[in-house]
Amino acid sequence: MKVGLTGGIASGKSTVSKYLKELGAVIIDADKIAHSLMEPKKILWKRVVKEFGKEILLSNGTIDRKKLGGIIFNDSKAKKRLDKTTHPIIIAKIEEEMERLSKENDILIVDVPLLIEIDMIDFFDEVWLVYVDKDVQIKRLMTRDQIDYQKAIAKINSQMPLIKKKEYADRIINNNGTEEELKFEVIRVWQKISDIESEFK
Ligand SMILES: CC(C)(COP(=O)(O)OP(=O)(O)OC[C@H]1O[C@@H](n2cnc3c(N)ncnc32)[C@H](O)[C@@H]1O)[C@@H](O)C(=O)NCCC(=O)NCCS
Numbered sequence: 634m635k636v637g638l639t640g641g642i643a644s645g646k647s648t649v650s651k652y653l654k655e656l657g658a659v660i661i662d663a664d665k666i667a668h669s670l671m672e673p674k675k676i677l678w679k680r681v682v683k684e685f686g687k688e689i690l691l692s693n694g695t696i697d698r699k700k701l702g703g704i705i706f707n708d709s710k711a712k713k714r715l716d717k718t719t720h721p722i723i724i725a726k727i728e729e730e731m732e733r734l735s736k737e738n739d740i741l742i743v744d745v746p747l748l749i750e751i752d753m754i755d756f757f758d759e760v761w762l763v764y765v766d767k768d769v770q771i772k773r774l775m776t777r778d779q780i781d782y783q784k785a786i787a788k789i790n791s792q793m794p795l796i797k798k799k800e801y802a803d804r805i806i807n808n809n810g811t812e813e814e815l816k817f818e819v820i821r822v823w824q825k826i827s828d829i830e831s832e833f834k
């Protein structure tokens with residue numbers, strides 16, 4: 634079974650992935666794929682530098698993520714340029730990883746923050762949405778990234794509203810509560826799909 638795990642920024646995808654990993658799940662992390670492809674001289678590094686110029690590089694040649702984030706989260710045209718430059722390659726890499734890992738794993742979890750925005754729904758048997766209310770999302774994002782309200786809102790508003798993502802989800806993991814409650818919810822869902830999977834074996 635291929636599960637697409639998504640949500641909004643700071644909704645709790647990585648925390649859910651952490652709990653799933655503790656339960657033995659195999660996870661593909663789109664953010665990690667994007668990060669590695671954007672290392673110096675890698676394919677996305679070359680494309681992004683070509684698109685945005687060397688001024689988005691730090692002195693050590695790595696991409697200044699803070700600066701690039703500052704550009705795209707405040708300018709939707711720049712975000713479209715970055716997405717056009719990066720998403721086809723990221724999607725191809727995710728597909729490659731899914732192909733490789735689905736051979737030896739009955740259940741595969743793919744954590745894709747922009748799963749719905751980049752139209753990957755049909756890649757999966759189920760789409761799981763990690764949902765939080767907007768005020769909770771803002772608070773957690775501000776705390777985690779140590780940014781102010783304006784910056785947090787800009788990042789959140791650059792994505793499809795979480796409430797709208799609910800329409801596309803097969804399962805909704807509500808993360809408005811404590812991490813403990815989230816952990817129990819993850820265990821419950823994992824148990825459910827493991828039972829489904831073993832029925833079809
Ligand atoms: C904009 C960048 C430089 C910010 O880097 P930073 O280290 O601050 O954040 P990080 O990469 O860990 O992403 C954190 C979260 O930001 C959100 N986010 C990332 N990229 C985007 C984007 N293009 N549009 C909207 N939200 C995004 C996601 O919720 C992600 O989980 C970086 O996110 C990036 O290179 N994004 C382009 C690649 C991409 O689209 N990744 C998402 C793949 S689904």
Ligand SMILES: Nc1ncnc2c1ncn2[C@@H]1O[C@H](COP(=O)(O)OP(=O)(O)OP(=O)(O)O)[C@@H](O)[C@H]1O
Binds near residue numbers: 664810
């Ligand atoms: N139920 C919870 N209670 C309190 N804090 C939480 C809860 N769930 C997650 N957090 C915290 O909120 C922040 C965002 O969670 P996390 O990083 O898992 O979100 P994410 O969806 O992976 O974010 P991103 O889109 O940036 O990758 C983290 O600091 C995390 O520790």
